[in-house]
Amino acid sequence: MPELPEVETLARHLQHLLAGAVLTGVEVLWPRSIALPGVAEFTRRVPGLRIERVGRRGKFLVFSLSDGLNLLVHLRMSGQVRVEPPGAALDAYARVAFDLDDGRRMIFSDMRKFGRMYLTTDVCTVAGKLGREPLADDFTPSDLRALLAGHKGALKPLLLRQDVLAGLGNIYVDEALFAARLHPRRKADTLSRSEVRRLHSAIRQVLAQAIASRGSTLRDARYRDAEGQAGEFQEHLCVYQRQGEACVRCGTPIERIVVSQRGTHFCPRCQR
DNA sequence: CTAGGTGCCTGATTGC
DNA sequence: TGCAATCAGGCACCTA
Numbered sequence: 001m002p003e004l005p006e007v008e009t010l011a012r013h014l015q016h017l018l019a020g021a022v023l024t025g026v027e028v029l030w031p032r033s034i035a036l037p038g039v040a041e042f043t044r045r046v047p048g049l050r051i052e053r054v055g056r057r058g059k060f061l062v063f064s065l066s067d068g069l070n071l072l073v074h075l076r077m078s079g080q081v082r083v084e085p086p087g088a089a090l091d092a093y094a095r096v097a098f099d100l101d102d103g104r105r106m107i108f109s110d111m112r113k114f115g116r117m118y119l120t121t122d123v124c125t126v127a128g129k130l131g132r133e134p135l136a137d138d139f140t141p142s143d144l145r146a147l148l149a150g151h152k153g154a155l156k157p158l159l160l161r162q163d164v165l166a167g168l169g170n171i172y173v174d175e176a177l178f179a180a181r182l183h184p185r186r187k188a189d190t191l192s193r194s195e196v197r198r199l200h201s202a203i204r205q206v207l208a209q210a211i212a213s214r215g216s217t218l219r220d221a222r223y224r225d226a227e228g229q230a231g232e233f234q235e236h237l238c239v240y241q242r243q244g245e246a247c248v249r250c251g252t253p254i255e256r257i258v259v260s261q262r263g264t265h266f267c268p269r270c271q272r
Numbered sequence: 273c274t275a276g277g278t279g280c281c282t283g284a285t286t287g288c
Numbered sequence: 289t290g291c292a293a294t295c296a297g298g299c300a301c302c303t304a
Contacts, residue, residue, distance in 0.1 A: 001297060032280090059298085076298050077281085112281045114298070153274075162299080169298070260275085263296075 001218075002075040004134070004167030005210035006231065007056050010081060013226040014061070015054040017083045022050045022101040023065075033108065036126070037233035045069070046098070058130045058166030061210065062123065072109065072118040072126045072247050079115030082107045084090055091145040130166040134203050141193075141200040148188045148196065155191075156184035159203075168203070171216060171240045175264045176203045178239045183263050183271045221256040224267075239265040 064070040086103035096108040179202035215231030243256035252269040
């Protein structure tokens with residue numbers, strides 16, 4: 001499933017491929033993929049818009065367009081954005097197809113139909129409630145400490161909340177908690193200063209390494225970059241979907257439990 | 273405020 | 289072998 005590293009990889013790729021391109025038309029094949037505005041208005045407004053820049057906020061892909069407009073795309077479970085050469089056929093899961101001024105097309109493809117796009121002048125109407133960017137230069141251990149304070153619930157569900165920290169999903173929360181040697185059910189407001197520091201650097205390290213490997217492509221999730229390439233970070237996952245395998249640190253079998261309705265993978269010996 | 277449940281979807285997996 | 293039920297997952301939205 002695309003999380004921060006996958007969206008970041010895709011945004012960089014799309015920025016390289018699309019900056020300066022003009023959207024000349026759009027075909028909506030699955031209307032519910034368009035969350036904002038209505039499909040008719042969306043289709044009417046897109047032609048003529050120029051892509052100035054492609055970036056990321058949390059798990060949202062953000063296209064900055066001419067006329068002060070922004071196209072935000074959330075891939076949810078199975079969404080992909082690909083740039084295809086002129087004349088390429090649409091795949092079975094294509095939901096929205098944008099024509100570009102040089103004949104290429106940008107295809108939003110989404111098997112599960114959970115992904116959504118939003119066309120708006122104000123990014124905040126869609127992304128306004130998102131929390132801190134975990135990789136921001138000014139995100140410090142004491143910021144993380146403040147986010148954890150006052151939360152009596154478990155660590156994992158808190159780290160999954162996009163209004164607290166933007167961009168973590170099930171894969172990277174499990175990996176970060178393993179790297180920090182913290183149990184997913186540990187109460188969030190009981191961490192010592194050194195445990196908070198450990199968690200802070202674990203989150204940032206795991207995300208940075210995943211970006212360096214161009215994200216994770218798992219068997220069931222089919223994340224691909226803009227040219228259909230898979231990522232490689234799945235080779236470096238320590239716990240996610242590795243239940244029964246030996247912990248890379250101590251050899252104890254990795255366990256899978258359910259924490260607030262999420263499959264959760266951890267080492268029962270390393271993570272107290 | 274937080275916790276829990278449901279709906280959105282479809283391919284893969286499991287059960288019979 | 290075939291078919292039906294179950295599961296996975298992020299997030300919006302609802303109720304307690």
